[in-house]
Amino acid sequence: MRLNTHALLALLAGFLWMESAMAIEEPHYDVLISQAPFELRHYAPSLIAQTVVDGDMDAASNKGFRLIADFIFGNNLATRSEQAAKIAMTAPVTVEPQSTKIAMTAPVTVEPQSGDTHVASANQWRIHFVMPSQYTLANIPKPNNSAVTLHEVPRKYFVVHRYSGFNTMARVQEKTNEALAWAKQQSLKVVGTPQLSRYDPPWTLPMFRRNEILVEVAAP
Helix, strand or coil: CCCCHHHHHHHHHHHHHCHHHCCCECCCEEEEEEECCEEEEEECCEEEEEEEEECCHHHHHHHHHHHHHHHHCCCEECCCCCCCCCCCCECCEEEEECCHHHHHHCCCCCCCCCCCCCHHHCCEEEEEEECCCCCCCCCCCEECCCCCEEEEECCEEEEEEEECCCCCHHHHHHHHHHHHHHHHHCCCCECCCCEEEECCCCCCCHHHCCEEEEEEECCC
16 A cells, blocks of 8 residues: 555654654663763664665655655555555654765675764765564565665664754764764774664754764774
């Protein structure tokens, strides 16, 4: 079942309107170091749905979000049946810059590498949602759109910088630089490209927004 844009946005709006009354599942992690607004987190293995799109950060985020929302709202084929299935929404929505080299050689980055920390220069982005924890590759509905793919992510360590407000390219770069500086202060080795995670619907007031910059680091 393929939803048109209006139906998709209506479903999404309805889901987010009920957000305060329903628990939205988030990725599982342990906090190893906490020095607000920074944390070192150890994330559990997860299953993600992702897509890679071109453009600036805002345009890519919107396009990527629509593609994956289309998948979780029913443009899929459930396992062991010929029916579509609705998948519960999770938070956050994560956007990560992808260089041409990374996209060509390692679309799913498992080999430690420094990556490009200058997000303003990126023109290709990986957008992903973490799938609800009851799913595995064996039982999750499969995307009908080949632009959306499913991947298992192993345990990882991330430096996380949490902040509120809007996200301009300059502000994302500023917060990224602060996260990298804190990682260096903690003698942690950066091994991944910075990611931006956003948790809130677009009408959330700036002071209540939850944004996080995540930078993958080697095991401490």
